[in-house]
Amino acid sequence: MKAAVFMEPGKMEVKEVDKPVCKDGEILVKVGACAICGTDVRIYFNGQKNVVPPHIIGHEIAGTIEEIGKGVSGYSIGGRVTTVTSVCCGKCKFCEKGYYNICVDSRAIGYFWPGGFAEYVSIPKDAVSQNSVIKIPDNVSFEEASIVEPLSCCINGQDYLDIQEGDFVVVFGCGPIGIMHAELAKAQGAASVVIADISEDKLQFGRGFKDIILLNVKEEDPVDKVMKLTGGEGADVVIVAAGSKKAQVQAMNMAAKKARVSFFAGLPKDDPIIELDSNLLHYREISVFGAFASYEAQYRKALNIVSAGKIESGKIITHTFPLDKIVEAIKLVKAGKTLKVVIKIEA
Numbered sequence: 302m303k304a305a306v307f308m309e310p311g312k313m314e315v316k317e318v319d320k321p322v323c324k325d326g327e328i329l330v331k332v333g334a335c336a337i338c339g340t341d342v343r344i345y346f347n348g349q350k351n352v353v354p355p356h357i358i359g360h361e362i363a364g365t366i367e368e369i370g371k372g373v374s375g376y377s378i379g380g381r382v383t384t385v386t387s388v389c390c391g392k393c394k395f396c397e398k399g400y401y402n403i404c405v406d407s408r409a410i411g412y413f414w415p416g417g418f419a420e421y422v423s424i425p426k427d428a429v430s431q432n433s434v435i436k437i438p439d440n441v442s443f444e445e446a447s448i449v450e451p452l453s454c455c456i457n458g459q460d461y462l463d464i465q466e467g468d469f470v471v472v473f474g475c476g477p478i479g480i481m482h483a484e485l486a487k488a489q490g491a492a493s494v495v496i497a498d499i500s501e502d503k504l505q506f507g508r509g510f511k512d513i514i515l516l517n518v519k520e521e522d523p524v525d526k527v528m529k530l531t532g533g534e535g536a537d538v539v540i541v542a543a544g545s546k547k548a549q550v551q552a553m554n555m556a557a558k559k560a561r562v563s564f565f566a567g568l569p570k571d572d573p574i575i576e577l578d579s580n581l582l583h584y585r586e587i588s589v590f591g592a593f594a595s596y597e598a599q600y601r602k603a604l605n606i607v608s609a610g611k612i613e614s615g616k617i618i619t620h621t622f623p624l625d626k627i628v629e630a631i632k633l634v635k636a637g638k639t640l641k642v643v644i645k646i647e648a
């Protein structure tokens with residue numbers, strides 16, 4: 302089969318490799334689409350500890366079931382599916398509570414196991430037995446299904462935030478994740494949704510979406526602006542979907558009484574310390590949450606949201622490329638000239 306093989310930082314080769322064998326307990330998927338994630342871009346340029354080259358990466362996968370391993374039931378050949386990226390241990394205290402995304406011993410498809418930038422991917426037995434292979438509703442395309450993974454991560458972040466009808470919501474970062482957060486907030490009934498970004502290029506993408514106030518933080522101070530827009534009260538919910546220390550501090554400064562703040566994006570590993578006025582948190586009773594990855598139930602919720610047309614998922618995909626052009630596609634994402642980019646793998 303044809304696959305894009307990550308060889309070393311800065312080098313990926315599209316070539317013929319052995320088609321995976323569908324072992325007992327596994328499901329072999331013929332990939333229809335696999336979207337490029339920010340982590341794929343980082344792996345391509347810098348490598349990553351849990352990815353040992355040569356390796357096929359890509360975890361935002363949608364495709365058709367080609368073969369079903371012995372002992373697997375509930376699926377049929379030709380069925381359209383997507384898959385949960387992380388596979389948990391099932392035994393640790395977080396798994397026991399259902400927080401599979403923060404399992405202490407989790408492994409992932411596209412990192413530990415070969416991923417979806419290939420014609421076929423075999424879904425490992427542990428993933429299949431954890432119900433990680435999820436059927437795609439008929440009205441959802443492979444491209445849309447491939448962005449369900451990042452959408453499920455946004456849902457995980459928002460599960461903490463209790464967005465209510467009438468809330469004033471601010472999102473930092475006008476990339477695909479920021480826009481997904483804004484779309485989800487609107488679907489929850491938020492009265493006003495603002496996206497703030499430092500890049501005019503990125504804000505241009507936001508213009509395609511309805512009912513979003515765009516804010517260029519280079520031109521306007523975001524805290525002043527949000528205070529003005531809320532009559533001095535501040536935002537009910539602030540989501541920082543940009544790896545920026547400054548944005549995290551600004552998020553705290555614009556948070557209203559009883560606000561919920563999500564530090565959704567991580568900061569660079571070598572520079573993660575921020576300085577914040579802890580009294581803001583104290584007197585305003587602000588809650589701050591982290592968020593990392595997602596689990597199966599959130600994937601199902603994400604698929605339902607896409608299927609029901611509650612968000613403009615089609616507009617979040619700005620480019621599609623064939624597998625042969627994957628390096629070009631990764632470089633385009635790196636340049637910040639896209640929202641979601643999907644690799645379409647033709648039959």
Ligand SMILES: [Zn+2]
Nearest residue numbers: 338361450451
């Ligand atoms: Zn991803």
Ligand SMILES: [Zn+2]
Nearest residue numbers: 390393396404
């Ligand atoms: Zn676990």
